[in-house]
Amino acid sequence: MIEVKKVYKTFQNATVLSNIDLQIEKGSIFGLLGSNGAGKTTLLKLIAGLYKQDRGDILIDKKPVFENEDIKQRFIFLTDIPYFFPHYTIKQMANFYENIYPSFSRERFQTLQDVFDLDLKQKIYRLSKGVQRQVAFWLAFSAMPELLILDEPFDGLDPVMRKKMKNIIIQDVAAREMTVIVSSHNLQEVEDISDHIGILHKGELLIKRNLDDLKSNIHKVQIAFQGSVPSEMLQQLQIVYQEQRGSVHLFIVKGNADEFSSYIKSFKPLLFDLLPLTLEEIFIYEMGEKGYAIENILI
Numbered sequence: 001m002i003e004v005k006k007v008y009k010t011f012q013n014a015t016v017l018s019n020i021d022l023q024i025e026k027g028s029i030f031g032l033l034g035s036n037g038a039g040k041t042t043l044l045k046l047i048a049g050l051y052k053q054d055r056g057d058i059l060i061d062k063k064p065v066f067e068n069e070d071i072k073q074r075f076i077f078l079t080d081i082p083y084f085f086p087h088y089t090i091k092q093m094a095n096f097y098e099n100i101y102p103s104f105s106r107e108r109f110q111t112l113q114d115v116f117d118l119d120l121k122q123k124i125y126r127l128s129k130g131v132q133r134q135v136a137f138w139l140a141f142s143a144m145p146e147l148l149i150l151d152e153p154f155d156g157l158d159p160v161m162r163k164k165m166k167n168i169i170i171q172d173v174a175a176r177e178m179t180v181i182v183s184s185h186n187l188q189e190v191e192d193i194s195d196h197i198g199i200l201h202k203g204e205l206l207i208k209r210n211l212d213d214l215k216s217n218i219h220k221v222q223i224a225f226q227g228s229v230p231s232e233m234l235q236q237l238q239i240v241y242q243e244q245r246g247s248v249h250l251f252i253v254k255g256n257a258d259e260f261s262s263y264i265k266s267f268k269p270l271l272f273d274l275l276p277l278t279l280e281e282i283f284i285y286e287m288g289e290k291g292y293a294i295e296n297i298l299i
């Protein structure tokens with residue numbers, strides 16, 4: 001488990017992270033969201049033990065991460081600009097990873113060759129930016145890390161490759177309880193793989209939530225009645241937003257969907273539809289004023 005406790009970080013007197021509290025369970029995928037300059041990379045570098053926090057604690061399995069070589073061998077940090085040794089081929093880079101990471105699997109490396117379809121003898125610096133990122137993923141997956149930290153990992157990958165990378169991540173989480181932290185400025189980009197989401201804004205963690213809990217507690221319903229909507233029903237429902245389009249009323253309702261659906265149906269509406277909400281909509285409705293801040297953050 002990763003624990004970030006009351007962490008602060010400043011650079012040249014500017015506070016970049018303030019009072020960050022976070023727990024990430026083993027085997028979960030944590031999506032760290034925020035606009036440019038929010039502090040995502042700084043937080044990832046602190047978790048990776050590359051920076052030292054000014055205050056607070058960062059622990060992995062109860063041990064401090066900073067300058068902890070044992071922990072460093074168990075995770076991979078795939079940075080937004082992957083680093084390779086100048087003039088190394090893919091094969092040479094794989095050999096290097098094999099020496100560094102005790103869990104590196106040759107077998108996995110070879111199996112994944114079907115996914116990446118690259119010539120091992122190619123010099124990495126001659127590859128396009130997107131293909132270099134593919135190489136970084138290939139090496140990371142082959143190192144079989146316990147923790148995979150990904151900073152804006154899908155930038156520069158085409159849609160097919162993005163999907164493949166996400167599938168492999170999900171498979172590794174399911175098969176061997178790998179923990180993943182993935183940063184992005186785009187909610188949709190991480191929505192389909194994350195089980196927990198944190199939103200960082202100007203160095204503060206505005207929100208940290210379990211996505212299943214979030215999704216099961218807020219819903220969109222469309223209702224039409226012969227005449228007006230029964231006021232008794234409106235009073236009983238926990239409505240966070242409503243609008244009317246002709247005779248159809250749209251409500252965003254909090255609570256258990258089965259319970260409020262049967263309650264609404266007992267008033268015999270002419271039309272009743274339960275519709276899915278996107279994660280972005282959930283944040284906006286669920287978080288009230290903070291939600292509107294989030295709307296501006298997550299374009």
Ligand SMILES: Nc1ncnc2c1ncn2[C@@H]1O[C@H](COP(=O)(O)OP(=O)(O)OP(=O)(O)O)[C@@H](O)[C@H]1O
Nearest residue numbers: 011012016034035036037038039040041042043185
């Ligand atoms: N080594 C450093 N020295 C000084 N300031 C830094 C350093 N690293 C980051 N910062 C500052 O910290 C703030 C947060 O930067 P960070 O890279 O963590 O944000 P981010 O959320 O990852 O942004 P982006 O999405 O643009 O990559 C920025 O104002 C940045 O200028």
